[in-house]
Amino acid sequence: MTSTLKGITLKGSAELVAEFFSFGINSILYQRGIYPPETFSRVTQYDMSLQLTTDTKLKNYLANVVSQLKEWLFDCTVQKLVLVITCLETNEVLERWQFDIACDKTAKESSAPRDKSIKSIQEEIRSVIRQITASVTFLPLLETACSFDLLVYTDKDLEVPDKWEESGPQIIDQSEVVRLRSFTTSIHKVNSMVAYKRSDF
Amino acid sequence: MDIDDDTTVFATLKSFKNFISLPDASLNQGEPAPAQSNPLQRQYRQRIELLEAAEKVQSKTQQIHEDQEKRQMAMSHKRARIELEKVASLRLSVRISKRLEEREVESSKSLSEQVEANRALRRTQETLNLRIMERDAKLNASYQTVSILKDEIRELKQQIQSKQNIIANQTLATQGLQEQMELQQRKYQEVSQRCQDLQSASSTCSDHELKIKDLERKLALQEQDVVIVKNIKSEVAKVPEMEKALRQLREENIYLRETRENVTLLKEETEGLRRKVERMEKLKEEMVTMELEKEKISQKLQAWENLGQSTGLDIQKPEDLSREVIKIQQREIALKQQNYTLTSGCRSVERSKADLQGELLVQRSKALEEQKKRETQESLVRRLQKRVLLLTKERDGMRSILESYDSELSTNDYTPQLTRRLREAEDVLSKTQNHNAEMEVRGDTVCRSAVDKDRIEELEAERQRLEEQNNVLELRLERHDLEGDYDPVKTKVLHLGQNPTSMAKKQRLEEVEALREEVQCLREHLRSLQTGGAVPAAVGDLGVTVNLPPSQEILDLRKQIESAELKNQRLKEVFQKKIQEFRTVCYVLTGYQIDITTQNQYRLTSLYAEHMDDSLLFKSTGPGSHGNMQLMETDFSRTLGEMVDLHLHHQKSIPAFLSAVTLDLFSRQTTM
Numbered sequence: 001m002t003s004t005l006k007g008i009t010l011k012g013s014a015e016l017v018a019e020f021f022s023f024g025i026n027s028i029l030y031q032r033g034i035y036p037p038e039t040f041s042r043v044t045q046y047d048m049s050l051q052l053t054t055d056t057k058l059k060n061y062l063a064n065v066v067s068q069l070k071e072w073l074f075d076c077t078v079q080k081l082v083l084v085i086t087c088l089e090t091n092e093v094l095e096r097w098q099f100d101i102a103c104d105k106t107a108k109e110s111s112a113p114r115d116k117s118i119k120s121i122q123e124e125i126r127s128v129i130r131q132i133t134a135s136v137t138f139l140p141l142l143e144t145a146c147s148f149d150l151l152v153y154t155d156k157d158l159e160v161p162d163k164w165e166e167s168g169p170q171i172i173d174q175s176e177v178v179r180l181r182s183f184t185t186s187i188h189k190v191n192s193m194v195a196y197k198r199s200d201f
Numbered sequence: 202m203d204i205d206d207d208t209t210v211f212a213t214l215k216s217f218k219n220f221i222s223l224p225d226a227s228l229n230q231g232e233p234a235p236a237q238s239n240p241l242q243r244q245y246r247q248r249i250e251l252l253e254a255a256e257k258v259q260s261k262t263q264q265i266h267e268d269q270e271k272r273q274m275a276m277s278h279k280r281a282r283i284e285l286e287k288v289a290s291l292r293l294s295v296r297i298s299k300r301l302e303e304r305e306v307e308s309s310k311s312l313s314e315q316v317e318a319n320r321a322l323r324r325t326q327e328t329l330n331l332r333i334m335e336r337d338a339k340l341n342a343s344y345q346t347v348s349i350l351k352d353e354i355r356e357l358k359q360q361i362q363s364k365q366n367i368i369a370n371q372t373l374a375t376q377g378l379q380e381q382m383e384l385q386q387r388k389y390q391e392v393s394q395r396c397q398d399l400q401s402a403s404s405t406c407s408d409h410e411l412k413i414k415d416l417e418r419k420l421a422l423q424e425q426d427v428v429i430v431k432n433i434k435s436e437v438a439k440v441p442e443m444e445k446a447l448r449q450l451r452e453e454n455i456y457l458r459e460t461r462e463n464v465t466l467l468k469e470e471t472e473g474l475r476r477k478v479e480r481m482e483k484l485k486e487e488m489v490t491m492e493l494e495k496e497k498i499s500q501k502l503q504a505w506e507n508l509g510q511s512t513g514l515d516i517q518k519p520e521d522l523s524r525e526v527i528k529i530q531q532r533e534i535a536l537k538q539q540n541y542t543l544t545s546g547c548r549s550v551e552r553s554k555a556d557l558q559g560e561l562l563v564q565r566s567k568a569l570e571e572q573k574k575r576e577t578q579e580s581l582v583r584r585l586q587k588r589v590l591l592l593t594k595e596r597d598g599m600r601s602i603l604e605s606y607d608s609e610l611s612t613n614d615y616t617p618q619l620t621r622r623l624r625e626a627e628d629v630l631s632k633t634q635n636h637n638a639e640m641e642v643r644g645d646t647v648c649r650s651a652v653d654k655d656r657i658e659e660l661e662a663e664r665q666r667l668e669e670q671n672n673v674l675e676l677r678l679e680r681h682d683l684e685g686d687y688d689p690v691k692t693k694v695l696h697l698g699q700n701p702t703s704m705a706k707k708q709r710l711e712e713v714e715a716l717r718e719e720v721q722c723l724r725e726h727l728r729s730l731q732t733g734g735a736v737p738a739a740v741g742d743l744g745v746t747v748n749l750p751p752s753q754e755i756l757d758l759r760k761q762i763e764s765a766e767l768k769n770q771r772l773k774e775v776f777q778k779k780i781q782e783f784r785t786v787c788y789v790l791t792g793y794q795i796d797i798t799t800q801n802q803y804r805l806t807s808l809y810a811e812h813m814d815d816s817l818l819f820k821s822t823g824p825g826s827h828g829n830m831q832l833m834e835t836d837f838s839r840t841l842g843e844m845v846d847l848h849l850h851h852q853k854s855i856p857a858f859l860s861a862v863t864l865d866l867f868s869r870q871t872t873m
Contacts, residue, residue, distance in 0.1 A: 061700065061701065065697060079692055080687075082694075084702070098685055147702040147705035147706070149701065149703070150700065152695045153695075154693060155691065156690065163699065164698070165698050167696045170685070175684060177683040179683070193683055
């Protein structure tokens with residue numbers, strides 16, 4: 001449990017970040033309409049109501065990715081997490097939600113917990129998620145049927161686990177990038193940004 | 202007479218009414234007489250009404266008669282009175298001859314009056330006569346009507362009689378039918394009686410049958426019993442042998458029982474012995490183990506006894522040993538305590554070491570910071586030295602300028618400014634000297650050699666350029682980083698194989714494939730339907746069944762088409778037959794075979810033609826109708842020039858020509 005009164009450990013920070021990713025990805029999927037809204041149910045997290053998917057396949061997929069991500073966060077071998085939204089008809093990448101993760105490697109060596117209150121971390125996370133929700137105003141509509149994929153940028157020398165494989169970065173050509181807020185647990189710092197395909201007028 | 206007739210008519214009418222009312226009940230039962238009597242009754246009623254009207258008319262005529270009589274009587278009275286008066290006057294005339302003269306006038310007056318009265322009376326009489334005439338006419342009319350009515354009454358009577366006859370016939374018929382009915386009822390009764398007899402007979406038959414079945418069953422049972430009895434007899438024959446066997450078995454049984462008792466006794470003995478043997482064996486084993494244990498214990502005892510000698514301690518009893526053990530344990534406890542204290546001391550030492558290491562790190566970082574500060578300060582010093590050099594050069598320049606000014610100019614106006622400037626420059630110089638001294642006091646005195654100004658400028662420019670490039674590249678790098686670019690040397694991109702996008706793509710492909718196959722199947726099916734063939738078989742292996750049954754309309758239309766074609770064919774055949782027949786008949790009867798060569802051209806070949814090619818060609822002229830024919834020139838027609846002239850040109854008859862030709866040819870054939 002991350003509710004240690006003493007402070008944030010590496011393990012606790014990894015859990016917090018993984019939890020943020022889980023809820024963040026769900027919010028993005030709900031906001032962008034990748035899955036129909038009736039497959040989502042409301043939950044309360046970070047003192048706000050968020051949408052969580054009830055689709056079992058999707059849940060399993062997300063659970064797999066997030067659990068592996070937690071390990072990598074603990075090992076500080078992950079650099080970025082990217083949510084790529086692809087149009088199924090044209091196989092074009094339409095949107096790219098990128099989360100840069102900067103890990104303080106000194107936390108690996110010392111086991112002393114860092115002094116940062118969970119409340120402040122949650123505040124920061126809340127503002128990030130609010131920004132994600134507000135991004136709907138400037139992001140172009142996804143009119144065609146879309147699907148998403150989660151990419152993880154890791155160190156080159158990392159051992160690739162079972163069922164994971166290498167892939168391309170899936171970059172959008174001619175994209176507009178908008179930087180969003182970031183939050184830090186004093187061990188991990190997460191920067192968020194969204195890149196979308198420039199719509200031709 | 203009429204009145205009498207009327208009265209008689211009334212009487213008969215009433216009696217007829219009575220008669221009619223009576224048979225209503227009887228006629229309603231059987232025959233369809235009610236249907237006839239109702240109109241009859243209506244007719245009768247109508248006639249009766251008419252008769253009543255006639256009665257009224259008659260009464261009226263009677264009244265008229267009476268009135269007439271009255272008037273006649275009145276007339277007669279009046280006439281009588283007149284006569285009386287006349288007589289009285291006549292009588293009085295004698296008496297009153299005297300009075301005649303007096304009363305001539307009166308009499309004349311009275312005569313005139315009487316004449317007038319007579320005239321009036323005559324008028325009234327005439328009127329009465331007219332009325333009488335009218336009444337007579339009316340009477341005649343009424344008589345006529347009465348006669349008509351009488352005729353009608355006669356007719357009705359006739360009808361009534363006829364109806365009565367019919368009724369009589371029908372009653373006879375009913376009687377006959379009733380008799381028949383009675384006969385049939387009697388027959389029915391007889392038949393019913395027979396039926397009952399038959400039923401009773403059949404019941405008795407069924408009873409007999411039941412009895413027969415029972416008897417048959419009993420017979421079967423008895424046969425079975427017979428068979429059983431035979432078997433039992435055979436079995437019974439075996440009885441004495443069985444008795445012998447039984448006796449033998451009993452003896453054996455007794456013998457075996459005795460032996461059994463012996464056997465049980467022996468078994469018990471054996472069991473007891475076996476148990477004893479087992480016990481003995483167990484005891485043996487125990488004994489062996491005991492001996493082994495005894496040996497071991499004796500060895501241990503010896504060892505224990507030797508302990509004292511082996512350890513060198515004063516041990517002769519176990520108590521000594523325990524004492525020694527206790528001592529050793531106490532020693533051990535003491536040693537453990539020492540150990541704990543040592544380990545705690547070790548840990549504290551390690552902790553202090555870690556703390557010291559931390560402090561060391563801190564100190565090192567501080568030292569680094571100090572170094573950095575020092576380096577910055579050194580760089581500052583260098584910069585300041587450079588500045589000093591520049592300033593000294595400026596001063597030299599200024600001094601040279603001043604000297605030049607001093608050398609050039611000799612006016613006194615500028616001297617205060619110059620002196621002021623000199624003073625300012627000197628102040629600046631002193632300040633810089635002080636600053637320089639301070640700097641020298643602060644830092645180390647490492648003086649770099651003088652560098653060319655130009656080189657510095659070049660380097661500065663290059664540096665700025667490189668800085669701009671660096672900024673640009675950094676921006677680009679950041680942009681790429683935002684977009685998601687990465688350094689392949691340091692990072693790699695991973696994702697799960699089973700991710701939603703790949704699954705969605707797979708699904709799409711599968712859908713597309715399935716749709717393509719469906720489209721192909723449907724196209725094939727459509728092709729087959731268009732060619733009008735049977736319905737193709739379902740494409741089951743894809744799970745797509747294309748089983749569209751041909752609609753009812755299509756089937757009906759096909760059937761219609763087939764029937765129409767059949768009809769067409771039949772008509773063609775019939776037509777062909779008929780035309781063939783007609784042509785042969787024409788050929789046979791007229792002697793010419795008529796062929797249609799082209800439109801409106803007919804070729805006639807004669808039955809008696811000498812050569813096969815001899816033929817006449819006719820062409821029909823005139824629009825539409827084929828009535829007007831013209832002969833065309835052929836080889837054969839040239840030979841018949843005379844006939845053509847005669848029959849066609851003069852007589853203008855084609856049949857004559859043709860018949861002439863036929864006769865000619867026939868004559869030639871027969872003669873030749």
